[in-house]
Amino acid sequence: MLEYALKGRPKYWIWILCLLVIIAIGFYYWVLEHKLGTGVVCGLHKDLTWGFHIGQLAFFVGAAASAVMIVLPYYLHNCKEFGRLTVLAEFFAVGMVVVSMLSVFVIMGQPQRVFNVLLYPTPHSIIFYDLIVLSTYLFLNLLCGWTVLHAEYKETKYPSWLKPFIYWAILWGPSIHMVTAFLIQGLPGRGFWLTAIMAPRFLASAFSAGPALLLVLALLLKKLTGFDIGKKAVDTLSKIITYAFIINLLFICFELFTAFYSGIPEHTEPFIYLFSGLQGHSEWVGFAWASVILALIGLTLLVIPQTRKNETTLVLACIAVVLSVWIDKGLLLMIGGFTPNPQGVVVPYKPTFGEVMIGVAVWAIGFLIVTILWKIAVSVYQSKNLVVKMKGN
Template sequence: MQAPPTVPDVAPTAHTRTYPQFLWQALRVATDGGLPFYAWMTALTAVFLVGVNAFAHQTVEGLALTAMSDHVSWGMYIGNFTYGVGLAAGAVMMVIPAYLYRDEAMHDVVIVGEILAIAAIVVSLAFVNVDLGRIDRIWHMMPVVGRFHWPVSMLTWDVVVLSGYLFLNLHVVGYLLYTRFLGRTPDPRWYVPFVFLSIVWAVSIHTVTAFLYSGLGGRPFWNTAILAPRFIVSAFVTGPAFIVLALQVVRRLTHFHVGDPPISTLVAILRVTVLGNLFLLGSEVFTELYSGGTHTASARYLYFGLHGHHALVPWIWSAITMNVVAGALLLSSSARRQLWRIDVACVLALCGVWIEKGLGLIVPGFVPSSLHELVEYLPNQLEWKVTLGVWALGLMVFTIGLKVAIAVFSGQMHAQKGAA
């Protein structure tokens, strides 16, 4: 988290003492907790290390260790990258009620969404990196020292918007926590403009990610204008679903006050977005299957199998079932009286979209190949290890972020008297 600009009534020099103090206390809070905290972090570290080890092997021996091939040249990693970007963009569904609609109850917990955005961007960037054949050359992508093919390559746009979104959220979270730590009221001039910018930016990250695929004329399965809207709507499913679950965990395990209203608001959003997502999926399926023809081969492969190849059929129908059940549960349950049913719906929606926007989106783009060869793909054990490792890293970032935020909000972390 970067240092905030000077607050007018504090001598500039004071920050050189209080900011290191803030970081030091944050480090202490991040490494200190009860038994459940240690157990959780140890488990995540273990999974992360398994992933690191698998990645080290993959780096040395080559991506041949994965199940990818020249026919299906992107797989599990890029699928998870896409999903992660959606999660990050979806976090904005807390920011919009809190800042645009001045929902006070949401405003009190909006930091959870901003921390989720940070963790999810870390996850997305990590997935792009583990997918590279030459991670040692990542500097070639840096402007000035490398050759940044902007604005032509959509991938460079993605780098710009993802790092921009990370920066915006780091700034907002860092600024709010640090001023609270100093015992001051945050100055709106230093964060509200960034919050509004982050709302627009959230939409841009998932739009640009959709354009990565939809801009490719040679891949009819992706070459559809509905892809960006589908990405955005499904992001507004996964973001709120994850936060509904996270807020309840925070409420159970910490002293941080999480009221019912923010959860009800998010559930109200979910009721719309889950259905919207299914509607867009349905529109896509209709257009593909009713017209028929060669360019719909990927969709036929995904939903029904093609010429005896149907590796993804059980996956996609599981995803659709989960999304439909999630929709039904959300519509038929009360967030106050039957919260457990909402929780089940959130888990189902998270899993359903993970399949639909992960393997279910990336792999059919390559099956059949551009010369209509049918080579299938399912991730192998190494890819699962790396994938789980990256998610463990993301959960660690999210946990530590939350823990520090809660310590600041509850007053456990504060600047020493006379320091500021």
């Protein structure tokens, strides 16, 4: 099947080339960072040591789990309309898990020592578990997606030994969010994160923004290749996104209530900094309100049945949801967690161009993987259709 990835129209190759160029730029900045120092290339400082990149981990780990929202209804509830989307979702998850893992890798000051994590396994560290759950999820999705697709290719049903792996992947999906949330949720002295709603928030935002991103890409795929996941699949998926997104917004409101009704400064100050500024600093107020407005736009378009069923407005709604959650999780979650610092002082953080480019290159690696895997999947499905058509005639 791999040969399908090597045959494509010029558009396909131009896209691959674009991604490779972005990867090269990011790689250049990453090398520069390790030559000159994080202090020269990145905007991180001693009071904000996890910035843009760990934010990407928080967001893309959610995108990865979107697969669960498709695989679960398909295999457990026999939701037939997701048939053609399942393999795409699994391959999408593969790319997104790679983004998550690389987002952690690029913040490491000593990347050549990365295998110390395996050499000295440390069961009391959450990073250790995050590595286990992420790499297992990567393996499971690649295995399930590839085997099912290969069965399609051979025009047989997938082998029965795969079933346990499919169920395993379904059970495993939520764990990648929970463990990632646990990274930050259990730290004393970080009031913004020290809340039991953090893991549920990770789940809800993942199950809304992840499928939303997948849906936008699947509809784009339809435009580019004519590969249609089917109207029914789009409908069902948009309902899933709507419910998950409502729950996500509710969770954020719960958090706001707890923080402001209790009035504990450690819990309120990060919110005040993000939404109106603190100690004369208001670097992220625009972003915070943009996230709220985008969330409201997305919510409105999703809740009204007419706009949810209209493909154009649905795409707009999904983009609004993705952007809103991306600002919330990809930027504000980290910045709010670190501000104010342990001494109660606001030390502003601004990601630099180089830092963002490293992050964008990590996305590009993920999307390169998704592109190649989707190209294979679409080619398999389309060649099969061709055979059916020819037989029919």
